[in-house]
Amino acid sequence: MSLADATWTGPLAVRPTFRGAFSRLYLSEMRLTLRRRRNVALLGVLAVVPVFIGIAVKISTPHNGDGPDFIGQVSNNGLFLVFTALTVALPLFLPLVIGVVSGDSIAGEAGGGTLRYLLTVPVTRGRLLAVKTLGVASYTAIGVLIVTGVGLVLGGILFGLHDVILLSGDTVSLGNGLLRTLLVAAYVTVALFGLAAGGVFVSTLTENAIAAMATTIGLAVFSALLDAVPQLRRIHGVLLTHNWLGFGELLRGQVDRAALLRWSALHLAYAAVFLSLAWARLTTKDVTS
Numbered sequence: 001m002s003l004a005d006a007t008w009t010g011p012l013a014v015r016p017t018f019r020g021a022f023s024r025l026y027l028s029e030m031r032l033t034l035r036r037r038r039n040v041a042l043l044g045v046l047a048v049v050p051v052f053i054g055i056a057v058k059i060s061t062p063h064n065g066d067g068p069d070f071i072g073q074v075s076n077n078g079l080f081l082v083f084t085a086l087t088v089a090l091p092l093f094l095p096l097v098i099g100v101v102s103g104d105s106i107a108g109e110a111g112g113g114t115l116r117y118l119l120t121v122p123v124t125r126g127r128l129l130a131v132k133t134l135g136v137a138s139y140t141a142i143g144v145l146i147v148t149g150v151g152l153v154l155g156g157i158l159f160g161l162h163d164v165i166l167l168s169g170d171t172v173s174l175g176n177g178l179l180r181t182l183l184v185a186a187y188v189t190v191a192l193f194g195l196a197a198g199g200v201f202v203s204t205l206t207e208n209a210i211a212a213m214a215t216t217i218g219l220a221v222f223s224a225l226l227d228a229v230p231q232l233r234r235i236h237g238v239l240l241t242h243n244w245l246g247f248g249e250l251l252r253g254q255v256d257r258a259a260l261l262r263w264s265a266l267h268l269a270y271a272a273v274f275l276s277l278a279w280a281r282l283t284t285k286d287v288t289s
Contacts, residue, residue, distance in 0.1 A: 029135040042097040050085035050151035058158050077162050078155025079177050085151040090244050095220040101139050102199025103213035105132045110207040125283050136196045141189045148185045170253035184247040191244045194270035201278040
């Protein structure tokens with residue numbers, strides 16, 4: 001039991017209020033996360049993805065049918081470099097980055113012997129979990145925005161930004177295309193939050209950060225493997241990774257909003273289950289380090 005849990009007990013106990021304590025703890029968590037060289041290097045890897053694709057397309061126009069559907073559009077409109085980069089990064093690079101950061105969130109503190117020092121007044125276990133979760137979610141959003149931002153800037157430089165010809169054949173203005181790009185980034189962030197929440201849960205189960213990272217990445221890999229087996233198509237719709245590329249729906253003239261909301265709800269449901277398990281584990285865990 002932590003000091004925070006032991007201090008406020010009894011029916012007449014009143015917890016003191018500390019204005020701004022949560023925001024200060026969150027800002028401290030983000031500074032710690034973004035100052036770690038490993039985490040900065042991982043963001044650098046994500047930034048390289050659109051750069052590599054953009055240069056490759058610039059020096060060699062892809063043949064019809066090669067690569068993701070978006071690649072054929074990149075040379076005509078740099079905006080499609082964003083969608084292609086996200087398509088390439090989603091199966092491996094983004095899950096790897098998120099798995100490392102979320103798996104280290106609690107297990108890294110426990111393994112380093114600092115977890116029990118964090119659980120002191122006024123930091124309760126629930127507040128600590130909330131801050132860690134928010135920090136992981138923020139880092140996830142930053143990773144997606146880096147891929148999006150670098151792809152947008154580089155795409156504009158190499159190929160220019162023009163009115164967008166959607167996958168359905170409709171043409172929309174550049175402003176509408178930029179709005180759709182923002183919605184794509186938001187959808188991908190929500191989709192990946194389910195995995196990030198799973199990493200936070202796994203991180204509460206062990207003091208070995210490496211094991212937590214590997215298990216989190218394994219969740220994505222295992223889900224992708226199940227999704228690749230045709231005989232299991234009945235469960236494909238509820239797999240963690242199945243609808244990660246569903247943002248393509250936003251690149252059609254008639255967007256199926258019901259499908260996007262259903263897929264987003266599934267991702268958030270995964271997050272809710274994982275975070276509930278993480279809370280149950282952390283609030284009952286005997287913290288000794």
